[in-house]
Amino acid sequence: MIVKKMPILQGFPGFETVKKLSKYVSVDCGNTPVFYDIETTGLSRYSTFLYLIGAVIQENNRWFLYQWMAEKEEEEPEILCEFFNFLASATSTIQYNGRKFDQPYLEERYKKHNLPSPFRNLPALDLYQELKPCKNLLNLERMKQPDLEKFLGRGSRTHCDGGQCIRLYKSYIKNPTAESEQIILGHNQEDLLGLGCIFPMLGYRALMKGSYLPLKAETDESQIILYFQLPAPVPKPVSKKGKDFYVTVREQEGALLVVSTDQKIRQYYQDYKSYDYIPGEDTAMPRQLSQYMDKSLRVPATPETCYTWFPCTESFLSNPEKQTQYLKSTLPCLLGL
Numbered sequence: 001m002i003v004k005k006m007p008i009l010q011g012f013p014g015f016e017t018v019k020k021l022s023k024y025v026s027v028d029c030g031n032t033p034v035f036y037d038i039e040t041t042g043l044s045r046y047s048t049f050l051y052l053i054g055a056v057i058q059e060n061n062r063w064f065l066y067q068w069m070a071e072k073e074e075e076e077p078e079i080l081c082e083f084f085n086f087l088a089s090a091t092s093t094i095q096y097n098g099r100k101f102d103q104p105y106l107e108e109r110y111k112k113h114n115l116p117s118p119f120r121n122l123p124a125l126d127l128y129q130e131l132k133p134c135k136n137l138l139n140l141e142r143m144k145q146p147d148l149e150k151f152l153g154r155g156s157r158t159h160c161d162g163g164q165c166i167r168l169y170k171s172y173i174k175n176p177t178a179e180s181e182q183i184i185l186g187h188n189q190e191d192l193l194g195l196g197c198i199f200p201m202l203g204y205r206a207l208m209k210g211s212y213l214p215l216k217a218e219t220d221e222s223q224i225i226l227y228f229q230l231p232a233p234v235p236k237p238v239s240k241k242g243k244d245f246y247v248t249v250r251e252q253e254g255a256l257l258v259v260s261t262d263q264k265i266r267q268y269y270q271d272y273k274s275y276d277y278i279p280g281e282d283t284a285m286p287r288q289l290s291q292y293m294d295k296s297l298r299v300p301a302t303p304e305t306c307y308t309w310f311p312c313t314e315s316f317l318s319n320p321e322k323q324t325q326y327l328k329s330t331l332p333c334l335l336g337l
Helices: 015-024 073-089 098-112 127-138 145-151 162-174 178-209 320-336
Strands: 002-007 033-040 050-059 062-069 092-095 124-126 213-219 223-229 238-241 245-250 253-259 264-268 275-278 283-286 307-311
Touching (some): 002 178, 015 092, 015 178, 033 073, 033 098, 033 162, 033 178, 050 073, 050 098, 062 178, 073 098, 092 098, 098 127, 127 145, 127 178, 127 238, 127 320, 145 178, 162 178, 223 320, 253 320
Parallel strands (some): 033 092, 092 124
Antiparallel strands (some): 033 050, 213 223, 223 253, 245 253, 275 283, 283 307
């Protein structure tokens, strides 16, 4: 078994950033989060095997990258045991698509070798699952990890992709070379450093969670602009334009422009499945009420039609609490359209 350890000198988020951003999403990472990524000889956790685990952990206020690589299939249990011990002090794990692949794969391999699982009661933060709702906002066709790295402007990878790495590893087992070893480990290192690169993108997810601080409001006869502070900074400016709105965010501030009609604006609601849309009145209505209407007058609401109208009065423009309520209800809906 090959064991590697190296310090990460740059390109990884600060520890306080990791703690702060994780609290804005689904998992509080705690004081000892572990980023990890695995390499396997295939997708099936029953008929293939694990040959490499890479992990990043903080030690003495610095990030360190660890790797355990099997030089033959029989060393898989050794890697699993090493990782079990490594996670003993972890307070959470952070991966990309780990909920559907990495962790279930590892769980099955631990089970196959009659080894205890290190994941019991250990919170897991899956960056793919958290960032997936941001796909439209970021205008991305795919949500693979390299796509997100490219979005942030990270340079092209220098090592082979996952499929090529599997073929190279199978060749390495038969004929080990220093060059092959370096490429295989390098591919895993790029995946791990990529996790650190995209982690700040959780700022976009926090943006869609609905926690904002209004800064000021401006209006004229045809539109209103609300300026607000984001719950967390975003790593790259983004904007989104719709039929009657425009949103832009940069660092930790944003602005929402909405078109008004007769000095009224739409307020959207996220739980659209609980509403019916009333075409004749151009408004949505909770189904507890709309159920008493004739069926010909209502249709199930969609994300685009789940809104009501309210007057954009001076009491709204001068009231941060009302603006907060409006932003919390409406902005996540617009960002998701």
